[in-house]
Amino acid sequence: MTAQVSQRLRSDARDNRERILAVARAAFATEGLDVPIREIARRAQVGAATVYRHFPTKExxxxxAFAEPMALCSAVVEEGLAAADPWRGFCLVIEKLMEVHALDRGFSRAFTSRLPLAVDYFTADRDRTLRLLVELVRRAKQAGDLRADLVLEDVIMAMMANEGIRAESPEMRVAASRRFAALMIQSFRANPVPAPLPPPVRLPLSAR
Structure with missing residues (x-):
């Protein structure tokens, strides 16, 4: 009986943790990083103490919550660096990063902002990814395809603008992000060559 109770308690704790993470991801993605822990606990139908038992700090x-998209971003930049053509690798990275960020606004804000030092294990991965991106930018410039005056902050600025896309559904947000990425890629190129853009997306004319 004791073993059964212990197993049930472990199962309940695991379910609570997964539910807290699911609620946190959704909250951060739609509302940004300012959602209070107590509100996350309420939505997850647990007490704030339960949240803190699994996650000692908000950081x-x-x-x-962002571990999975952070790993995906790292993999995307590594894939771009592995491309034989630095320009094609750079374009792939811009397209895929913007898609990831369009789907998860909470992660996008975390990636492009300065989080407290307590989040060392997040910021370390982010900073490594940014260093790889800087190397990809260097290679694309050296190949003569990327404009010489582009800096990393220009890419970050584009991702911040991409995060601001508002659409009726995640699918429309991704479609709009693809068109925006194509526009940014053309502006980043050393000698822009007009190319067809992805289809336009009807967006709301008022902020929500």
Whole structure:
């Protein structure tokens, strides 16, 4: 009986943790990083103490909630660096990063902002990814395809603008992000060559 009770308690704790993470991801993605822990606890139908038992700080919850998209961003930049053509690698990175950020606004804000030092295990991965991106930018410039005056902050600025896209559904947000990425890529190129853009997307004319 004791073993059964212990197993049930572990199962309940695991379910609570997964539910907290799911709620946190959704909240951060739609409302940004300012959602209070107590509100996350309420939506997850647990007490605030339960949240803190699994995640001692809000920063720890941030980092765990964003672990998967952070790993995906790192993999995307590594894929771009591995491309034989630095320009094509750079274009791939811009397109895929913007898609990831369009789908998860909370992660996008975390990636492009300065989080407290307590989130070392998040910021370390982010900073490594940015260093790889800087190397890709250097290679694309050296190949003569990327404009010489572009800096990393220009890419970050584009991702911040991309995060601001508002659309009726995630699918429309991704479609709009693809068109925006194509516009940015053309502006980043050393000698822009007009190319067809992805189809336009009807967006709301008022902020929500």
């Amino acid at each position: 720890a919850l941030f980092a765990e």
